Amino acid sequence: MKPIGILGGGQLARMLVLEAHRRGLPVAVLSPQASDPAATVTSNWIAGSPDREEDLIAFLKRCSAVTFESEFYLASLLEKASQATGTPVWPKPQTMDLLRDRLTQKRSFDKHKLPTSPWLAVETPADAKQAWEQVGKPAKGLVLKARTGGYDGYGTTIVKSESDLNEFIHDKLARAGSAGYIGEAFVPFKRELALLIARDQTGQIIEYPFVESLQKNSRCLWTLGPQNPASPKQRSQMSAMTKRLRAFLKSIDYVGVMGVEFFDLGQELLINEIAPRVHNSGHYTLSAMSFNQFAAHLFAVAGFALEKPKTPYSCFAMWNLLGSKAARPKLTPWQAGQSGVTKAGFTSEISWYGKHESRPGRKLGHVSVAGFAKGPAGKKACLELAKQIAAKSEKEIGY
């Protein structure tokens, strides 16, 4: 069988490749640099750019099916290469387009009755003013997000006043080019939640548990789960949400893992955004679930049926190891895995992504902790242990 192709060489691609190896599934990677995190963990790395047509066509010819680690590749090129070679791409490139552009993403939410914060498209200064009046003012804040290319907080501006608005119009909107922004109401959420949902080629859908996630400087710092419904009301909110998401996946013939982020307002659950790929909020599945998100994505792309994920644990936490400075960390990062920070009833491990240079905010690895302690106290202890290990790791290695 020809390999499953993965476009991109970062940590998401790396974790897909490692899972494929464990499962005996042949894979190939297309990425620019031989030192890319995913390029070093396979003999089947192909040098090239997922945004260059000739590279794509040559790569797709080698593969039985192709997927991607980022929705920011050029969907139209990918679609063209898929048609030229007959190699399917999952999720479909049209889906990438739908979800990589915040405007079409918001429109999809509305079309599929997926609840989201009120919003308006913002292309001109007049649009911006209208968005502030209609959406921002009532909510005491307007969040302006670049339609495309926004990621980990890049391209997001929060406007709290008319003077903020004018600054945005003069500094950013003028430079936005044709892509433009969306302006959405600032949402006073109690917490953020995330959920993985996956669909295979026969239409079967699986979901993972809801987890809480905390963003710091617009980057995921940690996730904590499972966040089971705390009340009948929340139960019905969550179950209505997953029902709608299932219908959404079905209607766009989605294949693969999708990461969904939510604002939990207490009284209401709103979708913040959706990513058509494996997701940082799901890294905990590697250690805590019987069937992790990378396996689920590969199975879906390869055309196999999804398994229902199970967990032996009552709590699990993931803490991102983020760079705090420009550095070449001491190349002994796995030492941190044995920092001596342990706790009875909990297991922990560190995954590293094979990156040799650190920069502020760069994702270098993550800590996973899982345990058997029940209830809020168990989850709190889980997260605290993950935090301690992450802190010790940063201190010892220096990144």
Add this chain to the structure above:
Amino acid sequence: MKPIGILGGGQLARMLVLEAHRRGLPVAVLSPQASDPAATVTSNWIAGSPDREEDLIAFLKRCSAVTFESEFYLASLLEKASQATGTPVWPKPQTMDLLRDRLTQKRSFDKHKLPTSPWLAVETPADAKQAWEQVGKPAKGLVLKARTGGYDGYGTTIVKSESDLNEFIHDKLARAGSAGYIGEAFVPFKRELALLIARDQTGQIIEYPFVESLQKNSRCLWTLGPQNPASPKQRSQMSAMTKRLRAFLKSIDYVGVMGVEFFDLGQELLINEIAPRVHNSGHYTLSAMSFNQFAAHLFAVAGFALEKPKTPYSCFAMWNLLGSKAARPKLTPWQAGQSGVTKAGFTSEISWYGKHESRPGRKLGHVSVAGFAKGPAGKKACLELAKQIAAKSEKEIGY
């Protein structure tokens, strides 16, 4: 940092490489074929033979430390290459020699008061007859094992009578060359046990639980654990054994994981054999323990401290997926991971080694099952589930 080098490209090397990737540890592999199981899972594969001096020297120069997946490489060459390059090899090549030759292995057992079955060296027909009289007859059987190169039952002959003995002398001993055999008493064991023990460069030692193992056609078919002591007597047998093993590792300055196989006679625990490497009987640690044998071996070789392995499970089983015929199995082996054979309270997974051809007895992968059911019933259910998954896998894939 220069990579940790691994000599050999089979499944043990592959699992070491995958664990290294997960931990961000740089590795390199020296093996003959680009299609070797370990060669396909890294960009740092070097073509060559671990038994050719120039290949070894070139490889050791690239590495910070080197280890091996097989004790059957030429220890003297390896020692020479280590001295020529200054790159340490762990476990030490002398240890390979000590343990790859059953004669020196048995002598080590005696020297270190490690209990083993009575034995004599067998080089000549007269030796064979003496071994039969002194060792074989009283035990109602003599097991003749080639001093070197024996593996998975190759090179082993069981002699139950004088006519068996004569057949052995004429058919096999005559062809043995200078290496010769050892003859050991046939041991009427109740079951076989196995244990992983590991030592790091600071001298710290960790042990994994005892597991039961079953051999079929001289190949490991399954392991099942943990085999905690069933009585105070067995507790003292086991603890005396691990104490002696610890002393043994210390006295030979052993570094890395060692796999130890035992005969459990009920009244007594005897060492069957020892392998100076990661071991098939320890594959369960990949899914069932917080710190698996591959991580332990890499940490020891890299010069880091060992962690104490923990398990969240009360039972765990491993079932080898062995070829039953010459075949090129359908290249969708991971499908078997979703055979639909599941059981509440148990998790299961299949690891495949990326081999594209099957032969009778060839190790193609393994099934891991772990669960929370307690006591003998839990272990029985665990093993039964592993067996069912293995059977379904073989049937569906055809190997």
